[in-house]
Structure formats: C-alpha cells, structure tokens
Amino acid sequence: MNTxxxxxxxxxxxxxxxxxVSYATFPDSRLATEFRTVDVIQEGVFATxxxxxxxxxxxxLHELARxxxxxxxxxxxxxxxxxxxxxxxxxxxxxxxxxxxxxxxNGYSEPDFLGWEVKQYGVDSFARVxxxxxxxxxxxxxxxxxVSAGVDYFIRTYGYPDQNGxxxxxxxxxxxxxxxxxxxxxLTLELIGFDGAAGKIRSxxxxxxxxxxxxxxxxxxxxxxxxxxxxxxxxQACYVPSLSVNQPVKQYRYGNxxxxxxxxxxxxxxxxxxxxxxxxxxxxxxxNVSSQPKVKRRSQFRMKSSFLGTLYRxxxxxxxxxxxL
Numbered sequence: 001m002n003t004x005x006x007x008x009x010x011x012x013x014x015x016x017x018x019x020x021v022s023y024a025t026f027p028d029s030r031l032a033t034e035f036r037t038v039d040v041i042q043e044g045v046f047a048t049x050x051x052x053x054x055x056x057x058x059x060x061l062h063e064l065a066r067x068x069x070x071x072x073x074x075x076x077x078x079x080x081x082x083x084x085x086x087x088x089x090x091x092x093x094x095x096x097x098x099x100x101x102x103x104x105x106n107g108y109s110e111p112d113f114l115g116w117e118v119k120q121y122g123v124d125s126f127a128r129v130x131x132x133x134x135x136x137x138x139x140x141x142x143x144x145x146x147v148s149a150g151v152d153y154f155i156r157t158y159g160y161p162d163q164n165g166x167x168x169x170x171x172x173x174x175x176x177x178x179x180x181x182x183x184x185x186x187l188t189l190e191l192i193g194f195d196g197a198a199g200k201i202r203s204x205x206x207x208x209x210x211x212x213x214x215x216x217x218x219x220x221x222x223x224x225x226x227x228x229x230x231x232x233x234x235x236q237a238c239y240v241p242s243l244s245v246n247q248p249v250k251q252y253r254y255g256n257x258x259x260x261x262x263x264x265x266x267x268x269x270x271x272x273x274x275x276x277x278x279x280x281x282x283x284x285x286x287x288n289v290s291s292q293p294k295v296k297r298r299s300q301f302r303m304k305s306s307f308l309g310t311l312y313r314x315x316x317x318x319x320x321x322x323x324x325l
Contacts (some may be wrong), residue, residue, distance in 0.1 A: 009035060056114040060238060061258065063113075065320035067100050068256050075250035078104045088250060093242045094120045096252045117237040121305060122244060126255040129241040130306035136269075136278065137301045139221055139229065144209065146219035151295055155286045158210075158218055160184045168291070172284040176210065177276045187211065187218055189280055194223075196274035199267055208273070210280070219299075227266040237261045239308060256321030259305070261312030268311050277307045 007027030014020055025031045067073075077087040077095035082104055087095050095105065097120045103112050112118045121134045141147055146154040159170035176182050176189045193206025206223040241255035272278040283298035309315040 007032075056116065057260070060113060060116050060118075061318060061320055061323060062325070063101055064238070064240060064254070064258055065256075065323040065325055067097070067254050068320050069325065070100075070254075072245070072251040072253050073100065075252060078102075080104055092250060093122055093244060093252050097240060097242070097254060113238075115236055117234050118240065119237065120240050120242050120254070123241045123255070123305075124243075126241060126243070126257065129255065129257055130304070132241065132305040133302050134239065134305050134308070135300050135302050136234075137226070137229065138299055139226060139301075140297065140299055141219040142222045142225050143207065144217040144219040151284075151297060152286070152293060154218060155284060155295065156289075158185050158187060158212070159284075159286065162285075168287065168289050170286045170289055173282055176280040176282075178274055178279075181213075185210075186213055191270060191274055192220075194267075194270050194274065196271065199271045199274075201267060201270070208280075223266070223270075226269075230266045230269055231264065234264050234311075235262070237264070237312070239305065241305075256319050258318045258320055259308055260316040260318060261308060261314070262316075263313040264311055265313075268313075272303065272307060272310050273301075277310065278303045 009025050009027070009032050011023045011025075012020065013022075023031075073096055075087045075092040075096050076084045076099050077092065078099045079085055082102070084099055089095075097118065098105070098112065101113050101118065103118070119134065121132045123129050123132045145157070155170050155172055159172040162169040162171050172185060174182055174184055176185070176187065178189050178191055181188045187210040190209050190211050191206075192209050193201060193203030195202045201223055204224075207220045208223075208226070209220040210218045212218050237260070239259040239261070241257065243253045243255070245251050269278065278301055281300050281302045283296070283300065285296050287294045287296075
C-alpha cells in the first residue's frame with residue numbers, strides 16, 4: 001500500500017534527561033487529527049504546542065484566588081529543599097508569592113509554575129494597578145567595556161558620586177531610553193540592528209548597547225542571548241499586583257486583578273523599547289571606592305504595568321476574586 005508523503009508530521013521534544021525524542025505520523029492518524037485542534041504559538045520558524053494549557057491556566061488561577069483570600073502573608077521564601085524561611089530583602093514580594101505557589105528559587109531560564117512565568121509587582125492600591133513599574137528582565141551585559149574591561153572600570157568611567165552624599169561610593173543608575181543621552185552617565189541607549197519602523201530584527205549581530213560620546217560601547221546585550229531568555233521564559237506570563245507593610249513585620253497581600261499574557265515575541269519587546277515604553281534602569285553601585293571596592297550588579301529592563309498588553313498577542317485581565325475556591 002502506498003502511504004502519502006505530503007502532510008506527514010514529525011514531532012521533536014527534549015526529555016528531562018536531555019534526550020531528544022522524535023515521532024513521525026501520517027496526516028490521517030489520530031495524533032495528527034488531535035494536533036490540528038491544539039493552540040499553536042509561533043516562535044520564529046518553530047512552534048510551541050500548549051498541551052493541557054486550559055487545565056494549567058485553571059490551576060494557576062485557582063491558586064492565585066486562594067492566595068488572594070489569605071489576606072496578609074508574612075514575608076518568606078523557600079530554601080532549595082522547599083523549606084520556608086524568613087525574607088527581609090526588598091524583593092521579598094516575589095519570593096513570598098513563589099513560596100505560596102511552592103516555587104523554590106533557581107537560576108534556570110524556565111517558567112515558574114506549570115509553564116507560566118509568575119511575576120509580582122508592588123502597587124499603592126488594588127484599584128489602580130496600571131501605573132506600577134515592573135522589572136521584566138535582569139540580564140547581565142554580554143559585551144562592551146563592562147565585559148572586556150570589567151565592571152570596576154565601567155563604574156569608575158561612567159558612574160557618578162552618590163546623589164545622597166554617601167561618601168566613597170559611585171553609582172550607575174537612572175532611566176536610559178532608546179535614542180536619548182542620559183544626563184549623568186552621558187551614555188545613549190541604542191538598538192543596533194533593529195528596524196523600529198518595521199518592528200523587525202535586521203542583523204544577526206544585533207544588540208542593545210549603551211554608547212558613550214566617543215562611540216564606544218560601554219555595555220551591550222546581544223539580541224540572541226535576550227531572545228532565547230525572553231521567548232522561553234515569558235511566552236506565558238502572569239502578573240500579580242501586591243501591597244506591602246513593614247510593621248509590625250514585613251507582610252504582603254496579593255490582589256485579585258491578574259494580567260495574563262500569552263504568545264510573545266522578542267521583537268515586540270524591542271518595539272516597546274524603541275518607542276520608550278521599556279527602558280534600562282540599573283541599580284549598580286561601588287562602595288569603598290578608595291579602599292576595598294565592593295560592587296553590586298543590577299541591570300534591569302522595566303516598564304509601566306499599563307503597557308504589559310503590548311508584549312503579548314493574547315491578553316486577559318482576570319478577577320480571581322470572583323472564582324470559586
């Protein structure tokens with residue numbers, strides 16, 4: 001019997017052990033028929049198929065509804081074994097939410113919970129969640145003088161004395177937007193190899209770069225490194241507003257209006273950076289400059305929560321306070 005060649009499907013996957021698994025099937029098979037009913041998210045020449053996506057979404061929203069009903073939660077985080085421990089850092093809002101979801105901190109560029117990236121952001125009121133600032137990514141530069149000459153050289157060259165008068169300290173911070181020179185650092189953020197008018201990457205060596213007045217790239221992030229991280233970790237994302245208090249102890253409360261974003265593309269990220277909605281806002285510093293320098297690295301790409309919908313092809317605002325527990 002002759003079997004058709006046209007329309008056959010080849011499925012490729014990677015197991016948790018790192019093995020590549022493949023399976024070929026004919027266009028009239030049961031698997032091919034089921035495949036045609038699955039939602040597809042295109043990622044360049046590849047596609048992601050979200051199996052049981054509705055169930056995972058329902059589980060996530062049910063958990064967030066439960067957390068919303070808990071009212072105030074004492075600040076905490078999980079250790080690597082999953083045991084709760086106190087948390088007193090500025091970013092404990094994210095850790096506390098992750099602890100409630102059973103997520104242990106890790107350095108992997110993978111989604112947090114059942115294929116969803118879960119991000120918390122602080123607000124002043126649950127009635128006004130659109131004006132908050134959200135940190136989208138914190139990648140270290142991959143090129144430029146920051147890498148070739150070192151972060152010490154970078155801060156001494158482009159940093160400035162602490163604005164609050166703290167002695168023997170240099171800072172490198174402030175909002176850097178595409179095409180604008182920063183008053184203190186004198187660096188301009190450029191999107192090299194990105195066509196802003198078309199919203200397309202035009203160069204395989206494209207990068208986000210901080211360029212000084214002599215044309216030197218002080219720091220740069222390759223599109224390739226950021227694209228991989230963004231598309232993998234943020235293709236399904238959930239954004240949760242929170243309130244915080246510090247007395248009598250640090251506590252967090254998580255809101256009912258949850259933003260869900262599905263099907264992203266790094267070119268959408270770059271387009272929002274091109275028009276100024278996403279910006280570089282680092283918190284880099286060097287203390288004990290004249291004796292034993294101590295450096296803190298913190299590169300941040302941030303945006304206002306009201307622009308989140310521009311990063312995804314499918315957006316949804318869900319009120320988990322209306323969901324049954």
